[in-house]
Amino acid sequence: MRVANRTKPKTDFGIEVRVFTATTGMNMKELAANAGVKYTTLVETTTGRCAGIELIPKVREYMQNYGEENA
Numbered sequence: 001m002r003v004a005n006r007t008k009p010k011t012d013f014g015i016e017v018r019v020f021t022a023t024t025g026m027n028m029k030e031l032a033a034n035a036g037v038k039y040t041t042l043v044e045t046t047t048g049r050c051a052g053i054e055l056i057p058k059v060r061e062y063m064q065n066y067g068e069e070n071a
Helices: 012-024 028-035 039-046 055-069
Strands: none
Touching (some): 012 028, 012 039, 028 039
């Protein structure tokens, strides 16, 4: 099996975001808007270009609350 050749591999947080967006059908722009964060910063955080010290907890909290509300 061949792995995609990414120049910037996803971080663990990036994988979490991709799984969330795939299971909910939400795109990254919608996730950023709903979580109250900037889209560009979210994208940079998923590839490791940005630390995301404030962003990651906000997005994780939104993803957790979304799962509880729609369960």
